[in-house]
Amino acid sequence: MGVPLLDLKAHHEPLHQAIMAALEQTFRSQAFILGPDVGKLEERVAAYCQTTYGIGVSSGTDALLVALMALGIGPGDEVITTPYSFFATAGAVVRLGAKPVLVDIDPVTYNLDPTKIKSALTAKSKAIIPVHLYGQCADMAPIMDVAKQYNLSVIEDAAQAIGSEYGDGRRACSIGTIGCLSFFPSKNLGCLGDGGMAVTNDPDLAERMRVLRVHGSKPKYYHKLIGGNFRLDTIQAAVLNVKLNYLDGWTKRRQENATRYEALFKQSGLVQNGNVKLPEPVYRNSGVKHYHIYNQFVLRVEQRDALMTHLKQKGIGAEIYYPVPFHLQECFLYLGYREGDFPESERAAKETIAIPIYPELTVEQQTEVVEAIAAFYR
Template identity: 50%
Template sequence: MTVPLLDLNRQHESLLPQLRQVFEEVTRSGQFILGEYVQRFERELAEYCGVKHAVGVSSGTDALLVSLMAMGIGSGDEVITTPFTFFATAGSIARVGARPVFVDINPRTYNIQAHDIQGAITERTKAIMPVHLYGLSANMDAIMEVAKANDLKLIEDAAQASGARYHDRPVGSIGDVGCFSFYPTKNLAGMGDGGACVTNDDDLAEKLRQMRNHGADRADHFPSIGGNFRLDGYQAGFLSVKLPHLDNWCDMRREHADRYGRELEEVAITTPFESQNRHHVYNQYTVRVRGKGMRDGLRHHLEAHGIGCRIYYTRPLHLQPCFADLNYAPGSLPFAEEAAGQVLSLPAFPEMTTQEQDDVISCVSDFFLAE
């Protein structure tokens, strides 16, 4: 048996005629950078998210970076975020010259512990950057409350959470700006790099548009220094083909999660947190395996049987060598550190077959029976 962690070919096979048509149209139009295909996708994404503006950019990383730049966050400022996320979250904060301030996670949801944010705020704090990890919304009511009370900007890192909702609001539409990634492993998967910022703030949207294009507000006129963070026409066109399928793909992931939840109930793992108020879209279906060596044992067992699985993430960001000068000691953010030793993501991509899921379930169960 072999079960991949993700197989995009299955998605692309059924969409191939439309994708081919986009390729031909964009090629004929010559609109390779920004242009009408990007504008169309931006309108569609804004509508999907229920916001006024979407600004297509070159990646999820650049969506974060350009948001910080557009808000004027930089040297001497602090931005509060989670240590248990992909590198780009904190990397983008550091790249604008600001200091990432890490607040530990909730051990059940793996998202930033909202109630600990207040204690990390100083007079230098400018923004909070929560991450909706694995496709599960962070505790946005509590985070918005602390952001409002302290007059802080709220930048949602929704890179892993296209399609997720908090109560009835699409993630990304809740804070001042929401940042999406269309990296091919994401729920809305581009065919290359891509990302977007969404916002209801007209001035911020204008600034984001300028910043993604070197800071220009018109031809050859640069009120501020931005960069080249532009989305290209092919990606936008491909994403327009895929966006109408996003909710269905998320529902399929949710069905797989449901089944895992039922079938793995008796097994000594912790399945993901679920709540009616947080529409989880399982960009990763991540279980927790306690006990010394057990997580790595399960990983090796699955890999030996041809089942794709991966650890997101093995080392929290406060312990990354590049952040040594921030002076976080091992043990300082214990919930993130413990999670890094215990999480494992299993296949849950939309097109995974029942047989494939059966194989994953029996392989996981066998591992624990053999222990």
């Protein structure tokens, strides 16, 4: 039968009328640039993230960029981050002339290992970018302790983690200096194109980011800052205002799918045999509701590349997030890192595979996925 990695048609079909009505309203208003829906979405998403201010921008990448710009990060500065993330995490740092200084990941969560941060600090260190990878919060308490001790800003890359909760109940984006979100269509809250948002509790940083997203102009055509064109389109904000109403339900279904996978994989014997290692939701027993929002359900597996080929032949959607850590990317070779410098990131890049976890996934589809994987290891 086959199972896609993501089924956006099934995802959007129940919302068809509501989304089309929102698009029609935007079209009739003709307020395509920073129209009322943008401000409405900013307020709602900021509150959802337990923050005060939201600044809608053109992508998750631009959210990182505008956050770094607002903090004055530039040439000569260093930013601590992970080698194991989507390219934009390090790419945004380099675009501003700063240097990403990499710290290896925790092999259980795939997030930045806080115990390794101090050894990477120098007099040039200005910020830390922890990534809440796959939908689970990084270990923020020790990260914030280091940041406070060394007077560093913290930018939370929560592109995959809207609403995800740390073990103490604080949500992704509310703990650091600025939080960054992506509304790319594959995200748990996705628009119909590119979109993003930066959120913060700092009114001065919020205002600075608002100005930076319109070329640094305030009032119009008067520039004290050099910014960029980072605006979130009203059309995308209108769609997101519809979809935000359903986000908690989708998260619940993703969590239910994850729990079902755990049972199915254990029944198959793949976990006991060591063929498959399941993701570990490390905050599940802390009592928080959104202990993991499962933007991806990522397995560690034996013979990963051969399994990937097998699943493709069976029509099962799968993806590798991510096959090449930053320090081994050709464009970052100038940083001077070598293979072996970040063994956990390199191991994850060779062993992990993401399988379907979207909310509309059926029991039958999940069973098909697990049976296809089991067939490979027989």
